[in-house]
Amino acid sequence: MTTPIPRVMVPGSVRKNEVFTVKAIIQHQMETGLRTDSAGKTIPRKIINQFVCRYGGLEVFRTDLHEAVSANPFLEFQLLATENGRLEFSWREDGGATYSLFHDIVVT
Amino acid sequence: MSLTRRHMLASTIGTVACAVALLVPKHTRGADEVEDFLFRLTGRKATPSNRLHLVMPAEFSTGYTVPMSISVDSPMTEADHVKSVRVFAPKNPLVEVAQFHFVPGRSLPRVSTRVRLAAPQHVVALAEMSNGNVLMAKAWVAVATNGCL
Numbered sequence: 001m002t003t004p005i006p007r008v009m010v011p012g013s014v015r016k017n018e019v020f021t022v023k024a025i026i027q028h029q030m031e032t033g034l035r036t037d038s039a040g041k042t043i044p045r046k047i048i049n050q051f052v053c054r055y056g057g058l059e060v061f062r063t064d065l066h067e068a069v070s071a072n073p074f075l076e077f078q079l080l081a082t083e084n085g086r087l088e089f090s091w092r093e094d095g096g097a098t099y100s101l102f103h104d105i106v107v108t
Numbered sequence: 109m110s111l112t113r114r115h116m117l118a119s120t121i122g123t124v125a126c127a128v129a130l131l132v133p134k135h136t137r138g139a140d141e142v143e144d145f146l147f148r149l150t151g152r153k154a155t156p157s158n159r160l161h162l163v164m165p166a167e168f169s170t171g172y173t174v175p176m177s178i179s180v181d182s183p184m185t186e187a188d189h190v191k192s193v194r195v196f197a198p199k200n201p202l203v204e205v206a207q208f209h210f211v212p213g214r215s216l217p218r219v220s221t222r223v224r225l226a227a228p229q230h231v232v233a234l235a236e237m238s239n240g241n242v243l244m245a246k247a248w249v250a251v252a253t254n255g256c257l
Contacts, residue, residue: 060214
């Protein structure tokens, strides 16, 4: 199984107290646990169950995902540009594996 | 039973009422089911509100990646903000879709994503506000294929 690849889009520069849009996606099958393989055996559930965005160490946006979220889960959300800092995006998979991306944001 | 005019009138009205009830389109008939479903699931009474916007296509060709946008009209101050929005798809085999958590002064109560739907249904969103109120909005989505398989 290939390692899920996450990608994030954040604007290059933001002005202080401006709202900016973040788009985050991770390649993931999001196996619901409802499908059966050709032998008739149920394919076990394995999904990304949580996405967290931290800005300067503080959690600013969190999503709990369930089986009804589409494969390659895509999230578009909006944050307030408060100060220079590090944006951390992490996805947690069933079983505990986490995938993270970082982006240092410059607020002018 | 005597075939009086009164009897004929009563049975005609009864038949017509039943026929009209059956002819009502499915997605308006199911409106009360949604409220009951939510109360059984969360134990909270939710008030339908047009401050909570659940935007989804009325018809979509595939149930695998149905776009969904949520936004709430809220100042997002410490005193008055949206704590979380939960989304449910009552006709899916597993009804919980997602929960989104927002932080006042840091994130806007808006999110877009894509979901799986098993059948045409009312997708329901519940917004829990900082003052304890629970707002509700629903959107009818007619998907052509079952995206949950």
